[in-house]
Amino acid sequence: MSRLGRYGPPAVRDSYSLLVLNVSFRTTADDLLALFDRCGEVLDIRIPRDRRTGDSRGFAFVRYKYEDEAQKAVDKLDGRTVDGRDIMVQFAKYGPNAERIHKGRIVEEISKPKGRSRSPSPKRRYRADYRDRGYRDDYRDRHYPDDYQDREYRRSRSIERYERERYQEKGYRRRSRSISPDYDRRHRKNGSYSLTASPSRPRDERSPRSRCPST
DNA sequence: GTTGAGCGTT
Numbered sequence: 001m002s003r004l005g006r007y008g009p010p011a012v013r014d015s016y017s018l019l020v021l022n023v024s025f026r027t028t029a030d031d032l033l034a035l036f037d038r039c040g041e042v043l044d045i046r047i048p049r050d051r052r053t054g055d056s057r058g059f060a061f062v063r064y065k066y067e068d069e070a071q072k073a074v075d076k077l078d079g080r081t082v083d084g085r086d087i088m089v090q091f092a093k094y095g096p097n098a099e100r101i102h103k104g105r106i107v108e109e110i111s112k113p114k115g116r117s118r119s120p121s122p123k124r125r126y127r128a129d130y131r132d133r134g135y136r137d138d139y140r141d142r143h144y145p146d147d148y149q150d151r152e153y154r155r156s157r158s159i160e161r162y163e164r165e166r167y168q169e170k171g172y173r174r175r176s177r178s179i180s181p182d183y184d185r186r187h188r189k190n191g192s193y194s195l196t197a198s199p200s201r202p203r204d205e206r207s208p209r210s211r212c213p214s215t
Numbered sequence: 216g217t218t219g220a221g222c223g224t225t
Binding site: 017019021022025046047048057058059060061085088090092093 | 217218219220221222223224225
């Protein structure tokens with residue numbers, strides 16, 4: 001048991017990970033570090049990115065060293081507005097937290113009645129969904145776990161809507177031979193609109209306020 | 216350029 005005091009890298013069981021949801025897509029780990037570091041000793045912050053696009057998925061993982069600091073961060077930073085979005089901080093289902101954490105969702109399976117009519121997956125996703133959206137066979141050819149496809153499916157929903165609206169809008173413009181004068185003015189350089197105004201944003205320095213006051 | 220329920224890399 002005694003490893004001469006050398007425990008190696010910080011194990012997960014020795015740290016407490018927090019899940020930060022509702023994070024803006026452009027929020028980086030550095031931004032979160034500036035907030036969470038004030039509440040305690042942050043070991044590391046990881047922001048999972050999409051394997052295809054590489055963009056942030058909208059959530060991050062903040063790993064604290066002590067539970068009391070992590071709990072304080074949840075109580076203080078939970079609901080705080082970051083980058084224009086109110087983030088949601090809660091314990092992640094990982095490490096020692098997964099055994100005790102009841103926030104967000106029930107991890108235990110005791111709430112699963114067997115006698116009652118079980119409710120299987122009401123929504124069944126076929127690969128046709130991906131093909132319908134125009135995805136290549138390269139992606140569906142790979143064997144991903146159900147969890148992975150589930151996540152990808154949820155993410156693709158927003159993209160699907162965006163592409164659909166964009167396509168419909170374009171088709172409408174195309175079909176419409178006669179363009180309304182408003183459209184012409186909007187796309188005409190003569191009509192200076194605020195949309196093309198110089199986005200000179202004053203670099204407002206961040207005010208280092210102690211979000212987590214010392215006990 | 217967009218979107219918004221959730222659980223992750225070495």
